Each structure stands twice: as C-alpha cells, then as structure tokens.
Amino acid sequence: MAEIAYWEAIRRxxxxxxxHDRMVIAMGEDIGVAGGTYKATSGLYQKxxxxxxxxxxxxxxxxTGIGIGASMxxxxxxxxxxxxxxxxxxxxxxxxxxxxxxxxxxxRVSCPIVMRTPGGTAHQLAAQHSARLARMFxxxxxxxxxxxxxxxxAYGMLKSAxxxxxPVIIIEHESMxxxxxxxxxxxTFRPLEGAEIVRVGTDVTLIxxxxxxxxxxxxxAKLAAMGISAxxxxxxxxxxxxxxxxxxxxxxxxxxxxxxxxEATVGVGSEIISVIMEECFFALDAQPVxxxxxxxxxxxxxxxxxxxIPNADDVLAAALKVLGRV
Amino acid sequence: xxxSDQKRLLREMIFYRRFEERSFEAYMERKIGGFxxxxxxxxxxxxxxxxxARCGHDYVITxxxxxxxxxxxxxxxxxxxxxxYGKETGSSRGRGGSMHIFDPTVNFMxxxxxxxxxxxxxxxxxxxxxxxxxxxxxxxxxxDGANNQGTxxxxxxxxxxxxxxxLFVCENNLYAIGTRIERSSAVTDQYKRVCAYNIPxxxxxxxxxxxxxxxxxxxxxxxxxxxxxxxxxxxxxxQRGHSxxxxxxxxxxxxxxxxxxxxxxxIYAERLKxxxxxxxxxxxxxxxxxxxxxxxxxxxFAEESPEPRVEDLNKYCLDDQPDPRWIGxxxxxxxxx
Numbered sequence: 001m002a003e004i005a006y007w008e009a010i011r012r013x014x015x016x017x018x019x020h021d022r023m024v025i026a027m028g029e030d031i032g033v034a035g036g037t038y039k040a041t042s043g044l045y046q047k048x049x050x051x052x053x054x055x056x057x058x059x060x061x062x063x064t065g066i067g068i069g070a071s072m073x074x075x076x077x078x079x080x081x082x083x084x085x086x087x088x089x090x091x092x093x094x095x096x097x098x099x100x101x102x103x104x105x106x107x108r109v110s111c112p113i114v115m116r117t118p119g120g121t122a123h124q125l126a127a128q129h130s131a132r133l134a135r136m137f138x139x140x141x142x143x144x145x146x147x148x149x150x151x152x153x154a155y156g157m158l159k160s161a162x163x164x165x166x167p168v169i170i171i172e173h174e175s176m177x178x179x180x181x182x183x184x185x186x187x188t189f190r191p192l193e194g195a196e197i198v199r200v201g202t203d204v205t206l207i208x209x210x211x212x213x214x215x216x217x218x219x220x221a222k223l224a225a226m227g228i229s230a231x232x233x234x235x236x237x238x239x240x241x242x243x244x245x246x247x248x249x250x251x252x253x254x255x256x257x258x259x260x261x262x263e264a265t266v267g268v269g270s271e272i273i274s275v276i277m278e279e280c281f282f283a284l285d286a287q288p289v290x291x292x293x294x295x296x297x298x299x300x301x302x303x304x305x306x307x308x309i310p311n312a313d314d315v316l317a318a319a320l321k322v323l324g325r326v
Numbered sequence: 327x328x329x330s331d332q333k334r335l336l337r338e339m340i341f342y343r344r345f346e347e348r349s350f351e352a353y354m355e356r357k358i359g360g361f362x363x364x365x366x367x368x369x370x371x372x373x374x375x376x377x378x379a380r381c382g383h384d385y386v387i388t389x390x391x392x393x394x395x396x397x398x399x400x401x402x403x404x405x406x407x408x409x410x411y412g413k414e415t416g417s418s419r420g421r422g423g424s425m426h427i428f429d430p431t432v433n434f435m436x437x438x439x440x441x442x443x444x445x446x447x448x449x450x451x452x453x454x455x456x457x458x459x460x461x462x463x464x465x466x467x468x469x470d471g472a473n474n475q476g477t478x479x480x481x482x483x484x485x486x487x488x489x490x491x492x493l494f495v496c497e498n499n500l501y502a503i504g505t506r507i508e509r510s511s512a513v514t515d516q517y518k519r520v521c522a523y524n525i526p527x528x529x530x531x532x533x534x535x536x537x538x539x540x541x542x543x544x545x546x547x548x549x550x551x552x553x554x555x556x557x558x559x560x561x562x563x564x565q566r567g568h569s570x571x572x573x574x575x576x577x578x579x580x581x582x583x584x585x586x587x588x589x590x591x592x593i594y595a596e597r598l599k600x601x602x603x604x605x606x607x608x609x610x611x612x613x614x615x616x617x618x619x620x621x622x623x624x625x626x627f628a629e630e631s632p633e634p635r636v637e638d639l640n641k642y643c644l645d646d647q648p649d650p651r652w653i654g655x656x657x658x659x660x661x662x663x
Contacts (some may be wrong), residue, residue: 057480062481065452068447069435072447073435109436161652191651193654195656
C-alpha cells in the first residue's frame, strides 16, 4: 500500500488499462507530448506512442465524437476534457450521441467511452474556468456519472469505467489533483455504483461528493470536538444515485445536510433532498439543509470567490442548524 | 458491369422508390409516426456509392434520411419497415424510428437527427479501422446543410491530420431543410470548401448511377489504400419535401419539373433500354414484383409484428447485464481518505 497523489492514481489507471487492452486509447488536449495539464497522462506518450495517446486539436465536440465513434467499433477511449466548462462544447456528442445511441439502437450499439474532466473551482480562475455542472450530466439517462473524492476511487473507478460497457463521465477537481491517499499496490477496481459511509456517526448525516466530501469530513471533525457524532456519506456516483445508503443513514441520524460546490438550483442537493423525501420522510426530525455556492457566475476577486464557494464552516453551520443548536 | 448486375441495380432503385412511397402511405394512415424524411430522387447516390463499397465490411453512417442507406448497406428491408412502424422486430427494436435505423450486423452504424453529428462519429469509426489495421473504411453520407456545422470543419481537420480512412459523401440537394444553398453557404460548391484541410475532393452528377459508381470507386480506392480521407460531392435533388410537414413553398414548380426530368430511375432505365439490357416489359415486371414484395412481405411483416412491451421501457438505457466487478455493489467499511 503506497500513498500517492490523485493525479498519480489516474496516471496509474491509464497505464494499467493501456497495457491490459490494446483497444484502450487516451485522447485530449495536451495529454501526450505535453504530459497533461494535471500530469494525469505524463510519460504515457513516450510509453504507448502517438497512436494511443492522442493529442487533439482544441475541438472538444468533434474529438469527443471521434472517441464515441471509435467506441462504437470496439475501442475503449479515455477522453480528457481540460475543464468541465469546455465540456459544454461537447454536449452534443456526449448527451445527444453517447448517452442515447444504446437506447435508440435498441441495445444493438454501445458507446463504452470514459470522459474525464475536472469540475470545480480552484484559485481565481474566474467564471469560465470554474463551473461545476455535475448536475447537468447527472440528469441525463444513458450516462454513468462518478465523482472520485480521493486517489483510491480516482484510480479504481477509472479502471472500472474503462471496462464498463456504458459511457462514464468522471468528474475530478482541480483542487484535488495533488491530494494524497493510500492505494493498494495490487490491481484494484472500485465499483461505479454505491455511496460510501466515510465516517460513521449517529447524530447527523453530512452528504457530499467529489471535493465537498472533504468539507463534510472537516466539519465532522469540528462537530466531534463539540460532542456531536456526524456521519459522512460520499455519494461517489451521481448517476445512478444509491438511494438505499442515503435512506439507511438518514433513518439512523434523522437529520441531513447536503454539501455541494455547485449552485443550488435544480442541483445535486435538490435531487438528494427529493430522494430523502421519497425514501424516508417520516424519519426526519428537521428539514434538510443544503450548503451550496452563491447563485452567481464565479467571480475572479479572491475574497468574492471565497464568499461564493462553500467551505467547511458553512457545512458546520448547516449541521448546527439541523441540530437546532443555533 | 454485366447485364444481370445492371438489371439488379435498376430493380434496387425502383424498390427504394416504392419503399419510400409505401412508407409515405403508411404515414398518412398514421401507422408511422414522428418525422419521416424520404429519399425519393436521390437514389442513385446511396445505391451507387454503396454498390462499389464493401457493404457489411465497411462502416456506413448517415443523417436522418436513412432508410435507403440502411437497406443498401445490408439491413433487411422488413426490419427497416418494422422500425418505421415502431415494432419490436424493427432494426432498432422500435426505439429509434425512421431517423435512427441501426444494424451493426452489417456495420450500418445509424441515422442521426443532429445535423453534422455523424462527421466525428464517422471519423471515430475510421480511427478504429486504422487502429485495428483492417482494410475497412468508414463512409459518411450527409447533406449539404451539414457542412455549415462546426463538426464539419473540426472533423475534416482531424481526419486529414490523422490520415483517417473515411469517405465523406456530400449529397448536395440544394436545400438545407427549406433554405436554398446560396442563402446558407458562402461557397456553394461544397467540394471547394474542403481544400482548406488538404483533403482531395470532387463534384459529380448524382443523378446518374454510372457516374456515381465510377467517381465513388476512385474515391474509395484512395481511402482504402491508406491515403487518408476523401470528400465527394454529388449534385442531386429530393423530389419530396424535407419531411412530411413540408409544403415545399420555398422552391419553384419549374425547378422541381427540371429535376424530375433528371430522375435517376428514368436516366438509368432509358440507358439500359437503349443498350437492350431491359425492355419496357421487363421494367413493368420489375415494378410488379417490387410492389408485391413490399406489400406481401415487407409491409405485412411490419404490420403483423408485435409492439415492444411497456415492461421493457427501461431496457437498453445502460448495459442490461453489467459485470458486478465494475458496477458494484460497494462493500462498506473500505474507508480511505
């Protein structure tokens, strides 16, 4: 078991899957000769060559479409889009093509692509580099959407995504690429479905995904110091949602906080609250609370940006609110 | 081409025309729903190009005017008609309809409703052919209207850059839905637009199947030899509106009449008659056998086939038999940071 960085975990998954199956290729902007904006494919161009580590022009919709077309003929492309903001340009091929081809062909053609992209705010990247947009993909039937919170899932979910026959969207985060965590030395697959209880507790359930799990964990530590036992649930997959694990946790704690880095409207939190209402309304002792971004494009100014994006103290405040401590 | 192949081709084109006309009737009877885009008038293009391609081996992909491409590529006509009827026996199990015919058993990779979307998908199919090292190629049929999408330029650039074995067939029928080409394309000769990407291209008469076969044969040889993509433009005309709801108000009766005189079936039939390959009597017999086949085999099959079961509504959305190793469930308690 070694402790490695998130980007190294992604790189290792690429390396193993490229070695395992010649039909696996990687494609994206600057991923080859330049080694990848976040180093996630560094060294692979030298190892596997230009035919399998494909540097693409800045043409998100069409290079994603080329990956989808190749997948229809048996290949397993891992498509990197440098920022989820740029994935908006590829929505036609991702949502109108990849997500629908299996269904509209009556199950006769599938599109086993993986699209990886960082979706989150980093440091003062301003409005056009800071969108999160997970909610857009999670609302699309025909896709799988996963949000690895650390190196183990970043590694093991990418490996599963490459093997899986469905199109899988992996949403990473600019602020997590250097985060470190333990990953087994032996080959490991992590399932693409299922929420995970990351910290067991009894008084309140803090629900996060992607980077916001870390906000929940930090808030849970502060709550523990106050004698409050918080359970932290990492959704891991936004599509499909693991309704059972959410229900079981809320039935135990009777209180829920949902933390998302995105804006609230028609968002992950709205969806999770709907799940809670449908699954275990009568288990609730208090109304669930959403922690989310301000309803504005992300500002450049450092202080404004900080004010727009939720932090661990916001999660803590929300937990205290559902607990009736404020 | 020998006489029996010429006769077969004429019969095929008559068949495609009658197939489309029969689906029009079924549409009027409300047995076919949604949008229906008919290929009547353009038959020589798909028939000619795919006659000289290797159907079942090469990949074929197109837009929403896709019935004839699918059948010529090898999809059973019965299943195509059953798909128009939305039946479980249809090419896409009734889930796709007229615009989304698929038959991967013959490498017909679908009809798509997003104009220009098949460009990158075709290049991707070609990328797979190249990667596997086979001598397959991908053939992408689209209309002139598709060339005003970003995917046209993006895909041509990558196809040329990576020397992909893809043939782009532009069926220039002069109208992007209801807007004439002079009003939507700054350069009306579509083959000229391709030179910016260093892709060889040419323009030909799309109403004469012999011209189509000769030109497509050269283009396919270029692509199959590993010399990269080729863009071929055929001048053609759809005899019906864009779809069933089209009044055709944007074009003159005079123009329609001129193009009807250049009907691809008529041109080919006249030539074969002159060459004494067929007689009027042969053609009448062909018409009769085509109508009989369509009515008593194809339409009957579609009408008698079962509807999809409502219980199967959610089937085909994702892999219906996923491997639990990749999907889960997740064992709880494997905590990590």
